[in-house]
Amino acid sequence: MGNGLTYNRESTAATAAFYDVGDTWTESTPTFSQITATLKIMGGDADIDNYLIASRSNVQDVEASVIQLKAKAVRDLFESTFISGDAGTDPKAFDGIDTLCESSQTLSMGVNGGSLTLDKLDELVDTVKGGKPELLLMSRRSRRIINKLARTAGTFLETDRDQFGQMVQFYDTIPIGVSDYIPDDQTQGTSTDCSTIYAVQFGEGALAGLTAPGGLQVERVGSLEQKDATRTRIKWYSSIALFNTVKLAKLIGVRP
Numbered sequence: 407m408g409n410g411l412t413y414n415r416e417s418t419a420a421t422a423a424f425y426d427v428g429d430t431w432t433e434s435t436p437t438f439s440q441i442t443a444t445l446k447i448m449g450g451d452a453d454i455d456n457y458l459i460a461s462r463s464n465v466q467d468v469e470a471s472v473i474q475l476k477a478k479a480v481r482d483l484f485e486s487t488f489i490s491g492d493a494g495t496d497p498k499a500f501d502g503i504d505t506l507c508e509s510s511q512t513l514s515m516g517v518n519g520g521s522l523t524l525d526k527l528d529e530l531v532d533t534v535k536g537g538k539p540e541l542l543l544m545s546r547r548s549r550r551i552i553n554k555l556a557r558t559a560g561t562f563l564e565t566d567r568d569q570f571g572q573m574v575q576f577y578d579t580i581p582i583g584v585s586d587y588i589p590d591d592q593t594q595g596t597s598t599d600c601s602t603i604y605a606v607q608f609g610e611g612a613l614a615g616l617t618a619p620g621g622l623q624v625e626r627v628g629s630l631e632q633k634d635a636t637r638t639r640i641k642w643y644s645s646i647a648l649f650n651t652v653k654l655a656k657l658i659g660v661r662p
Contacts, residue, residue: 409643410444411616416650441647445618446500448483449641451627452476456634469638473624476640480622484644486587489543500645503543503604503613503654511655518595519659522551522603524559526657530605531578533655539605542580545588548601548660552577580605594659603657612653618643 421434452475458468491502513530515522531539544552553575556563564576575582592600606613627637648654 410442411647412440412442413647413649414438415441415648443616443645443647445616445643445645446498447641447643449480449639450476452638452640453630453635456636473638473640477622480640480642485585488646489585489587503606504602504656506648507654507656508651511651513657515657515659515661519597519600519661522555522660524555527552530603530655530657531580534605534607535652537607539580540608541583541606542577543583543585543604543606545590545601546584547590547662548603549582549584597661599661600658601660603660605655607653611649613646613648616645616647
């Protein structure tokens with residue numbers, strides 16, 4: 407509820423120690439930084455010409471098709487912003503995981519990038535603390551590289567269905583997610599063919615999505631004055647929050 411969420415992001419964990427009888431106990435609490443994640447307004451209007459509705463309704467549900475395509479555009483915008491959103495560059499957008507990831511959680515394949523190795527991928531997995539990552543997110547090219555590395559090592563990535571019934575590949579029991587919004591032409595040093603792999607834990611104590619009640623909404627605006635059309639608005643008040651810095655890591659400079 408409300409237009410945003412103010413929360414404490416854990417920076418360093420608390421410590422504990424052993425004590426003798428009569429020892430003076432020392433206090434140790436985790437350190438936090440207070441962060442405010444503001445819900446951002448995303449969406450768009452879809453105008454459907456009344457002539458098309460009247461003349462083509464026996465062939466195709468034009469209105470439903472247009473609304474579906476506009477909803478897909480909103481979904482694509484969320485995925486793109488989820489990866490590379492930067493409120494410093496675009497104050498209307500929210501920060502994506504590339505911006506939220508701390509420098510202490512960032513690994514590199516080298517000053518000018520380098521070829522991915524399974525050892526480096528394991529290091530990325532281990533950079534996420536408090537359990538394994540719940541997702542390795544990468545480009546299609548990076549997934550092909552991992553497949554090739556696995557075959558070279560004489561093994562194959564596991565394949566199984568996720569909770570939605572879709573076939574998913576797994577590396578060390580971690581699902582591999584593919585995003586078309588992770589570019590393969592990032593610049594690192596003198597190289598311009600680099601990409602990034604992200605390792606993420608999800609949940610209220612890790613990386614979580616934020617949405618206003620109702621989620622993605624379809625709102626009928628109605629008939630327009632200036633043209634013979636009906637307008638429908640698709641909108642979503644959303645953002646993301648990172649509650650603990652060690653729940654997100656990235657590996658930059660991945661070259662083909």
